[in-house]
Each structure stands twice: as structure tokens, then as C-alpha cells.
Amino acid sequence: MCAARIEGRSSAYYRRHHAKADGRSLYLYGYAPHEGEAGPEFDEAVSSGSEMRFHPLRQEWALYSPHRQNRTFKPSDAANPLAPARPGGPMTEIPFSDFELAIFGNRFPSLHPEAPEPFSAPWKARPAIGDAEVVVFSPAAEGSLATIGQARRILLVEALIDRYQHHFSAGAAYVLPFENRGEAVGVTLAHPHGQIYSFPVIPEPQARAADAFSQGYDLEGDRQDWGAEFSVADAGGVFSYCPPFGRFPYETWLSTRARKQGPWDFSADEVDGLASLLGDTVARYDRLFDQPMPYMMSFHGAPNGLSKGFQFSVQFYPIMRSAGRLKYLASVEQATGVFTVDVDPRAAAADLRQAG
Template identity: 50%
Template sequence: MTNSSAQAFTSPSGRTVFRRKHAKADGRRLILFGYSEPTGAPAPESLEGAGAGAELRWHPLLGEWSIYAAHRQNRTFMPSAAEDPLAPTRPGGPLTEVEFANFEVAVFQNRFAGLHPEADLKEGPHGVRMGVASGDCEVVVFSPDSDGNLGTLDQDRRQLLVSVWADRYDHLHDAGARFVMPFESRGREVGVTLPHPHGQIYAFPFVPETQARAAKAFADGFDLAALLPSWDDYIIERAGPLCAFVPPFARYPYEVWIAGRQAVQGPWAFDREGFEAYAYLLGAVTRRYDALFGREAPTMMSLQAAPGGQASNFQFTTQFYCLLRAPDRLKYFATVEHASRVFTVDVMPEAAAKVLREAI
């Protein structure tokens, strides 16, 4: 990839978004997105990738692939603010992953990727089925500022972020990904290694078992959008054609989903009203968690869109899994749950919905 001038596209909100692609010194791509055209010259150097030596191994009893990537063991862990690798690269300052002095949202290929477009087949242990760890892993930097979250970012920035996700879905599906999943890990308890506001995107060369089961359920006739009007007691906030709710079948104590009362396959399919409502609810759910617990709530968030960008009757959801069951008590993935995949839920979904509704 060569450096290029910015290209423009129109987001579902009707605003123009600029996209500037840049080739990092080690060949990884960096893309700057903004409402203003990204300008300025890049720093002459940048951090170098740690390698692409990952592999896939098949679990014969579970029927699932796992990614093995030994080079990730040495990834950056909780650096000082002065050494933040997701900050803009300032003149005279340390090297970072974003070698520009100014940006709004940045996307780059992960330095410590578990999936890579140029991966090849490795030789494995006798009797173990191996797979090619092809695909992609990207980091999405929400803001140049070193603190903040989806709840404190303004609505314009959240809408820009949703535009970026939609753009990356298009690119990664076109590149052959079977399943694309943007996600955010938030809080030390979740295992976050970089506190700067950011998320990631995994582009899988296969459809993970969880998503394959969901796709089959939708194809077999499960209609989430049709059920939402009957789940009034579980809804914590509405916005336009979407709502945030605690599923009656939630497995985490304060699990929350965002979904539309009219089904779409992914964020790329929102009309203007749905797009703006979705961006708003991303912030609203985050703020409710923090208000409920009086602290930054450790949370795992993932976007669950149609595999390959299309799957029969698939309904897009965004799912939040909070790791707290009380302000000072973590929800641990206990032995019985890990070994059996049968959850024991400590907080009834009805009670969780009530307190989250009242949290703000």
C-alpha cells in the first residue's frame, strides 16, 4: 500500500467523512478518519510490528478453532502516559502507532496480531488439525486524548466511530473475512493493557461457533425484533427505532444489548435515524453502568453483525457484558461455568433492568 490523499464518503447521518490511508514503515496500514480532511506529514519512523507467526489449532472435543500467537506474550502492558503508543506522535516526542500530530479516529493493523493476511499453514503436533491464521486484527483509536470513554465522547465522535466501523466491515468483508467483530475491552479487570480509549476489530477466516449458532437461530426463525415490544420491563432506554435492554436470558448479571425494533444485518444498514440512535445508545449504556456502580465499570462490548455481511434473517446486536455484580464484587467465570459452559446468574434480568433504568 502506498500513501494516498484523503478520500471522502458520506455517513448515514449525511455528513462527509474523510479517509486517509498511510503505509507504516513496516508495511502495516494506518487509516485516519475525520470530519475534517486529515492533513500533515507523518513522522519518519514508527513502531514496528512484532511478527505474524500465529496458527490455528482445532479442538476435537469442542469442535472449535483457537488462535495460538506466542509473540503476543510480549505486548505492551500499561505504559506511562508519556509513552502512550496510541497517542499522536508529537515532534520531539516518543514514537507511537499513529505517526501524525493530529487525528480524530485512527485505525491500524495490530502490532501483536493473532490473525494476519499473509499467514501460512504451520506444521503442528501429531494428530492435531491445523489451520491458517489468516484474516486481520485492527486497533481503533477513538480519540487522540488519553482518557475518556464511549459515555464521555460527544455524539459527533460516536457517530464518526460508527461510520468507521461500517467502513471497516465493508473493507474486511471484501477482503474475504467470514466474520468481522469490532469490540471494546474496558477496565483493568477485563485485562486491558492500554488505558487509552480504543477498541479492536478481528476479521476471522471462519465463523466462530457462537456466531454460527446465532446465525442458525435467526435462519430458523428466531425474531428478536418482533419480541422487543413484549419485553417492556427489560428495556432500559429507547432511542428512535432502537432500544437498550437486558435480555430475559442474560447470563452476566448486568448484561445489556442494543438492537432495533426493525432488524438490520449490521451498522452499515442503518438509516439516518437508526444510525444516530445507535451512536447515542452506545454512550447511554456506558454512562448507566458507571452511574450504577459509581466507578468505571469493567465491560466487554462486541458488535454482532451478519457473518460475511449477509446471513438469512440475521439481526444485528451490540452486546455489553459487565464484569461487576456489585460495586466491589466481580463476576468470575467460575469453574463449573468454564467447564460446562452453563452459567449461574446471580442477578435476575428483571432486577438488573430496573436498577439500570433508574441509574441516571
């Protein structure tokens, strides 16, 4: 299929859609039209059997996806499913010899557009209708947001905007692009990649955030009031900083000076600035303890239909508190949601500024 040219916020790019043999969609994004014939592909049925169940005391939904027990687990380099396909090599998720950036439906999804109705049961449940996608940052098997380069980071932001718009138009209540990095946070595929979840309900933390913004909370006003000691860097009207209420050691947020509901509202300068600070933040983390920092990162945009006053942010949750020491979520954090934070955000921001 021919690649479609799209005028992005920062620069034009191309999107090619490929229908995979098992029915999933693969989108190839690049600055040049993607060409070439697909090679051999996976052709097994993709499970859609997830469901959501409601916790009556925590007042939140959980996903139940037993089929994910069979997902790919720490494959060898030769069996890397996120690599470009090689002649005579094993099948991969991307059946082409090369690509710039790829997004495809997860083969082991927690959410699925055709999730069935749950069996009748004496608890509150609903089908896990939505989508789960894998975002492959680069064809290279090694690297990070810090090393893939500014042009590819801009392409990543543009591609995420494209997927936000797709999922919202399909009726998603909330869309969450995210990255888990490092075995310490449970990553089972080392190839640099992230994911996108499209939810049928607004998760509780995001619903609370939307309510706070609609009631007048001003994140940018607060950021300015905190002062320079919490700031790390800035680029293109986007700032990185360690909020004084951060729950993880060295927790870092990125947000814009102008109030924006999500990256779909960004100017070209803001896309460039966000892309730059995504790389800058990871580079600082890796220099902090002279090793790759394991972290969780997520894009926090406005929920569908609840955008009043909302301020977009990217939030990084690194889990090392010092060299060789991990921050574990133990009994108190899990039971109450009350975190014990080992590094004061002022000191964290100072350390990260020094790491620049």
C-alpha cells in the same frame, strides 16, 4: 496521501490512508480532511506467525499467538502508544500531531493476512489468516464511549461500517468489532480504544446465532413480548434492554426495531440512535456503582453469506455484580458454558433505568 470523502449513512466524513513504515496500514477518519506529514515511526517486522487449532470435543477453533506475550503492557503516560505523536517525544502508533479517530493494524496480531501454513502435526490446524486492528476513539488519553461526544460516536459507527465492508470484500467469514474496558478484563492500554478481528471461519456462537435466525428466530418480536420491565432506553429506532437470558449481571443489548443484518444496513436515524445508546449505556454503567464499569462489548453482525433473517445487536457484558464485587467465570462456567447469574435481568434493567 489525500483524504477520500465518503458519504456516510448519517453524515459525510473523510478517510485518509497512511502506509506505516513497517508495512501496516493506518486509517484516519474525521469530519475534515486529515493533513500533515508523518513523524518517526516503528520500523520493526510484524509477526504473522499465528495459527488456529481445532478442539475436537468443544467443536471450536482457538488462536495460538505466542508473539503476543511481547505486546505493550501498561506503559507510562509518557509512553502511551495510542496518543498523537509529539515533537521530541517517543514514537507512537499514530505518527501525526492530531487526529479525530484512527484505525490501524495491530503490531501484535492474533490474525494476519499473510499467516503461514502451520507445521505438520497430529491435530487439526489452519493458518490464522485474517486481520486484527486497533480502533482509537479519540486523541485524548482519558475518556470513554460515554464522554467522547455524540459526533465522535457517530464517526466511530461510520468507520466501523467502512471496515466491515473492507474486510468482507477481502473474503472474511466473520468480522467482530469489540471493546474491552478496564484492567479487570485484562486491558493493558488505558487509552480509550477498541479492536476489530476479521476471521477466516465463523466462530461457533455466531454460527449458532446465524442458524437460529435462519430458522425464524425473531429477536425484536421477543423484545416486545418481554415488555417494558426489561427495557432501559431507546433512540432513533434503536433499543437498549437487559435480555431475560443474559449471562452477565447487568448484561445489556442494543438492537433495532427494523431487522438489520448489520450497521451497514442502518439508516441515518439508526446510526444516530446507535451512537447515542453506546454512550448512554456506558454512562449508566458508570453511575450504577459510582465508578467506571469494566466490561466487554461486541458488535454482532451477520456472518458473510449467512445473513438470512439475521438481526444485528451490540452486546455489553459488564463484570461487576455489585459495588466492589466482580463476576468471575469460575469452574462451572468455563467447563460447561452454563453461567450462574447473580442479578435477575428485570432488576438489572430497573437499576439501569434508575441510573439514567
